Amino acid sequence: MITDKVLMKGNEAFAEAAIRGGARLYFGYPITPQSEVPEYMSRELPKVGGAFVQAESELGAINMAYGAGAAGGTVFISSSSPGIALMQEGMSFLCSAEVPLLALNVSRGGPGIGGIQPGQADYYQVTRGGGNGDYRIPVFAPSNIQEAVDLLYEGTELAQKWQNPIMILADGMIAQMMEPVRLPEYKKVLTPDEIAAHRDWACTGFDDRGGAENRRVVKSLRMQPEKLEEHVEYLFEKYARAEKELCRYETENLEGAGVVFVAFGTTARITREAIEILAAQGIKAGLIRPISLWPFPNKAFDEIDYKTTKAVISAELSMGQMITDVQIALNGRLPAFLAHRTGGMVPTSPEVAARAKAVLEGLK
Amino acid sequence: MKRIIVIAGHYGSGKTELSVSLAMQLAKEQGRPWRQLSLVDLDVANPYFRSREKRDMLEKAGITVHADTFGGMQAAELPALTASLRAPLENPDCQVIIDLGGNDAGARVLRQFRKYFEGDEHALWAVVNFRRYETRDVLDARAHVEAIERELEMPVTGLVNNTHLLRETTEEIILEGHEKAKALALAMDKPLLFTCYPAGVIDAGDLKGISPLMPLQLYMRPAYLDK
Numbered sequence: 141m142i143t144d145k146v147l148m149k150g151n152e153a154f155a156e157a158a159i160r161g162g163a164r165l166y167f168g169y170p171i172t173p174q175s176e177v178p179e180y181m182s183r184e185l186p187k188v189g190g191a192f193v194q195a196e197s198e199l200g201a202i203n204m205a206y207g208a209g210a211a212g213g214t215v216f217i218s219s220s221s222p223g224i225a226l227m228q229e230g231m232s233f234l235c236s237a238e239v240p241l242l243a244l245n246v247s248r249g250g251p252g253i254g255g256i257q258p259g260q261a262d263y264y265q266v267t268r269g270g271g272n273g274d275y276r277i278p279v280f281a282p283s284n285i286q287e288a289v290d291l292l293y294e295g296t297e298l299a300q301k302w303q304n305p306i307m308i309l310a311d312g313m314i315a316q317m318m319e320p321v322r323l324p325e326y327k328k329v330l331t332p333d334e335i336a337a338h339r340d341w342a343c344t345g346f347d348d349r350g351g352a353e354n355r356r357v358v359k360s361l362r363m364q365p366e367k368l369e370e371h372v373e374y375l376f377e378k379y380a381r382a383e384k385e386l387c388r389y390e391t392e393n394l395e396g397a398g399v400v401f402v403a404f405g406t407t408a409r410i411t412r413e414a415i416e417i418l419a420a421q422g423i424k425a426g427l428i429r430p431i432s433l434w435p436f437p438n439k440a441f442d443e444i445d446y447k448t449t450k451a452v453i454s455a456e457l458s459m460g461q462m463i464t465d466v467q468i469a470l471n472g473r474l475p476a477f478l479a480h481r482t483g484g485m486v487p488t489s490p491e492v493a494a495r496a497k498a499v500l501e502g503l504k
Numbered sequence: 505m506k507r508i509i510v511i512a513g514h515y516g517s518g519k520t521e522l523s524v525s526l527a528m529q530l531a532k533e534q535g536r537p538w539r540q541l542s543l544v545d546l547d548v549a550n551p552y553f554r555s556r557e558k559r560d561m562l563e564k565a566g567i568t569v570h571a572d573t574f575g576g577m578q579a580a581e582l583p584a585l586t587a588s589l590r591a592p593l594e595n596p597d598c599q600v601i602i603d604l605g606g607n608d609a610g611a612r613v614l615r616q617f618r619k620y621f622e623g624d625e626h627a628l629w630a631v632v633n634f635r636r637y638e639t640r641d642v643l644d645a646r647a648h649v650e651a652i653e654r655e656l657e658m659p660v661t662g663l664v665n666n667t668h669l670l671r672e673t674t675e676e677i678i679l680e681g682h683e684k685a686k687a688l689a690l691a692m693d694k695p696l697l698f699t700c701y702p703a704g705v706i707d708a709g710d711l712k713g714i715s716p717l718m719p720l721q722l723y724m725r726p727a728y729l730d731k
Contacts (some may be wrong), residue, residue, distance in 0.1 A: 146637040147514050147669055156637070172551045176515075256551050304654055316552035318516050320635075320669040350520055412731035 145322050150315040150459040151176035153285050153323075154244055154308075155184065158268070160329040163216035163242060164190035167204040169197055169223060171314035172256040174246035177218040189329075198223040203472070209239040210358040212335040212342030214296055220312070221262050222253050225270060231305055232271025235375070236360035238341070240299035242292065244308045246315040248396030249457075249484030255266035257484025258312035258406060261458035266307050267434040274372045276379040278386045279433040281308045281404040285319040287431075293324050300339070302382055309433065311457060313406040315487065330452055382435065389437035390429045396448050397426035399496050401479075402466050403455040404430050406486065411455050413489035418496060424448075425496060433462070441469040451499050455479045473504075506627040507538060508593065508600045510614065511664075512656075513631035514639050514648045518666040518720065520547065520555045522631055522700060523603035524562070525720045531565040532597065532675065534567030538599040542592035544570040546613050548583035548664050549605035553724050561723070568592065583613070592661050593620045606656035621658060629697065630660040632688065634667040634681040642688050649692065662697040666720070671730050673702050675710045 148156070153414045154488045158166075164179040182192045195201035209215045218226065232242055245266065249259040266279045278298070282288035288310050301307045318354050336344040343356050362368040393415065394400060403411040408429045415425045426449070428440045444452070452474050454463035460478040467476050479495040481487045509526070511519045511645075527543045530536065545556045556571035565568060570589035572582065592598040592695060604611050620626070630649045639645040653660055657731050667681020689696040701711060703719035711717055 145635070145669055145672065146640065147516065147635045148637050152515075152637065296711060312552065313729075316550075317725075318670065319729075320672045325635075384726075406728075409731050410728045413728045 141450065145320040147318055148285065148321050149176060149318050150285050150288065150310065150354065151246070152180055153289050153321050154292055154310065154315070155180035156323060157289040158216040158242060158296070159184060159190070160324055160326045161242075161293040161296040162214050162329050163206075163296055164188065164329060165213045165215045166190070167193045167195050167201040167208070167215070167217055169195050169201055171220045171223045173248055173258070173315050174220045174244070176315075177244065177246070181216075198226035199230070202227035205241050206230055206234055206237070206239055208344050208430060209234065210237065211242050212339040212344050214300075214329070215240070215457070216242045216244070216296070218246065220246045221248050221250050221259065224262065225265065226239075228265070228270035229272070231277060232269070232273050232275055233275065233360045234305050235275035236273065237358045238303040239305075239358060239373075240303055241301050241305040242295040242308070243305050244310065246294065246310050246312055248312050249482065252457070255484040256485060259457050259482065259484055260407065261403060261461065261482060262309065263433065263456070263458060263461035266309055267436070275375065275383070276434060277305050277307050278302065278382055278435070279309055280388070280431055281309045281433050282314060282431070283405050283408045284316070284428065285314060286321050286392070289321055289323065293327075298386075303341070304378075304382075311405045312361065323476060350422055365447050386432050387435045387437050388431035389440045390431065391427065391440055391443050392429070393424070393426040393441050394428070394449075395426075395445050396443055397424045398448060398450055399423065399500055400426040400428060400444055400449050400452045401455050401496070402419060402428045402430065402452060402462065402487045404433065405464070407455045407457060410487060410489050410492055414492035414496065417489055417493040421493075421497070422502065423497065430462075436465040436469065438469040441473075444474070446473060449474060450503050452476045452478050453496055453499060455487070458482050460497065506625060507596070507598075508602065508620065508626035509629045510602040510626060511631060512602060512604045512611050512628060512652050512660070513664075514633070514636060514645070515610070516636055517551075517606070517631040517633045518668070518700065519606070519631050519638070520553060520603055521720050521722060521724055522664065522718075523601050523709050524555050524558055524723045525718070526725070527562060527567050527601050528565055528721070528724050530601075531567050536599065538597055540568070540592070540595065540598035541566065542568045542570060542591045542598055544592065544600055544602045545569065546585070546589075546602055547605040547610065548585070548613050549607075549610040553683060555603045558723055571626050583616050585613070590617075593617065608651040611652045616657055627661045628656070629662050630657055631664045632685060634684045635677060635710065642684050642691065645684070645688055646692060646721075649688075650707045660694060662695045663692070664697055665699040667699050668700070668702055670722075670725070671705055672700065675706060678706065678711060678714070
């Protein structure tokens with residue numbers, strides 16, 4: 141059967157999905173392993189009436205995104221781990237000021253400038269917030285290019301709906317590999333008048349709204365503690381709704397499983413191969429694949445078969461960060477263990493399978 | 505076949521898979537006119553999936569691998585080349601496969617080795633995949649091939665059809681690519697050298713009417729990506 145699928149490298153597909161999703165403003169600075177995204181944006185955005193700006197640094201990029209988003213623009217930014225770290229102050233400002241933004245972190249090994257091979261050690265940074273103050277950022281972690289395309293495409297709308305940054309966390313492997321994808325249709329892009337009307341909080345100029353009393357203000361400074369507390373509580377009512385509405389996950393093979401893996405992104409794919417290896421050895425293993433990392437899919441853990449499952453293994457490209465959320469979700473029902481590599485190293489499926497086997501042996 | 509084979513093409517057209525598969529295949533061939541075989545990885549554009557990652561496998565097969573300056577640092581993203589890669593180019597008893605980076609930008613690095621391409625010892629192949637988003641039609645593919653020629657100031661001597669969708673490749677997709685590749689070859693007045701197919705996904709017997717065929721083993725793709 142001839143399909144209309146095309147073969148794309150992750151980064152190219154991410155950029156194209158953001159454009160098709162309506163993003164018309166991009167600010168960024170090159171960093172491996174995501175530099176194909178700004179490269180693609182610099183070439184393609186002008187063709188659809190958008191604007192690409194290479195900022196002087198990631199700090200510049202996030203603040204350009206803050207300004208453009210506050211003015212009602214549909215903004216997309218991307219970077220990789222150390223670059224995203226530089227943007228954290230801006231993320232906090234955007235959350236407080238309720239400015240929409242679609243952000244992509246193609247994560248690599250750290251800490252520090254680290255290396256350029258894939259990593260998932262930005263889990264705490266994205267789920268806990270690397271910036272100051274009380275805020276939350278919904279984070280989605282695709283495990284293949286098509287899923288990333290779909291999330292980025294939807295992400296432009298989610299950012300506007302929640303008036304908050306939305307983060308897509310894709311590790312370097314998903315960004316650098318190629319896969320067949322089906323690209324979605326181009327979304328209709330709002331005209332400046334439509335933006336002024338529909339994004340009724342955005343600073344689109346006040347000439348036609350009758351002066352200062354109708355002015356729109358986008359800000360994060362609130363000097364009176366009563367007002368600031370009220371604002372933060374308002375934000376957290378919004379986050380409470382987001383926790384319910386944005387929770388996404390998949391489960392596989394949980395019924396009758398002796399051991400359950402929890403893994404996202406590339407690691408979920410390695411884990412699937414490990415599950416096959418274990419099955420060949422007579423060990424039934426299941427998988428919980430969080431798609432949203434915040435909100436973390438706690439309810440997926442209610443689907444574990446507690447009659448048969450002896451242990452839960454958090455498989456990560458880090459020294460163990462998601463495992464904290466796994467333990468919270470398990471709430472003492474089962475012990476949680478770690479299967480991991482870090483620093484840009486990717487475990488093989490036999491390594492992951494062997495770890496699961498060793499954990500089960502140790503519990504006997 | 506020429507002694508020096510330069511493999512160029514659009515980003516993600518399959519240059520590296522072709523280079524590695526070709527090297528592994530040549531290493532097994534008896535009675536080759538050159539006693540030695542080298543793979544030169546000149547990809548300074550891509551940080552992942554470079555042929556140097558398969559150094560161990562290639563060297564076991566008797567192929568010397570020349571890549572970045574820092575032999576052990578396959579993950580380095582420095583556009584630094586090892587001086588050793590001139591050795592196979594200068595050795596008349598060594599066949600060389602040169603795996604370039606993608607597009608005209610990735611091909612640029614070859615210019616510093618121009619003196620080796622002044623004679624008649626080399627071939628410059630351009631790989632095309634008509635299922636890549638940016639080379640879906642003949643005109644786009646042609647623009648990419650011409651950009652590489654302009655950058656290198658060397659004519660592409662032959663085209664390679666590598667139209668595929670990885671494990672979702674079907675015979676129809678390869679046939680469709682083959683038709684476009686023939687049109688491209690005609691338009692550019694260049695030979696279509698052969699058509700690749702992913703071994704283990706497609707059976708050569710199902711590609712009747714296409715020849716010559718070249719199986720690609722997908723050495724670079726980790727198996728877990730297809731789970």
